Amino acid sequence: MSLSASTLTITTSPTLIATGLNGASWLYLHAPTGGNTVFVGPSNVTTATGLELPKGALQSFWLAETDKLYGIVATSTQPLMTMQTGGR
Numbered sequence: 001m002s003l004s005a006s007t008l009t010i011t012t013s014p015t016l017i018a019t020g021l022n023g024a025s026w027l028y029l030h031a032p033t034g035g036n037t038v039f040v041g042p043s044n045v046t047t048a049t050g051l052e053l054p055k056g057a058l059q060s061f062w063l064a065e066t067d068k069l070y071g072i073v074a075t076s077t078q079p080l081m082t083m084q085t086g087g088r
Contacts, residue, residue: 005083010038012077014045014070018084020063025086027061027069029053036073038080047074 008017018027031038031053039050050072053059061069071080
């Protein structure tokens with residue numbers, strides 16, 4: 001089992017947030033209050049099709065092995081804090 005954390009910069013193009021670890025993993029995302037809204041989804045995510053992350057809240061996602069989660073914003077950039085745990 002592993003644990004990793006980072007702060008990513010989400011842009012107006014689909015930005016890779018995480019890939020599921022060997023044996024699957026939990027991914028926790030925190031979008032700070034203020035700034036741009038982050039939307040998440042598959043590699044073709046858009047602000048119209050993505051799942052909106054509530055600002056200031058912690059969201060968790062279960063990623064199967066090799067699943068990839070992307071994020072996007074409508075304008076400029078937005079920091080996104082991540083923590084991923086799991087794997088074998």
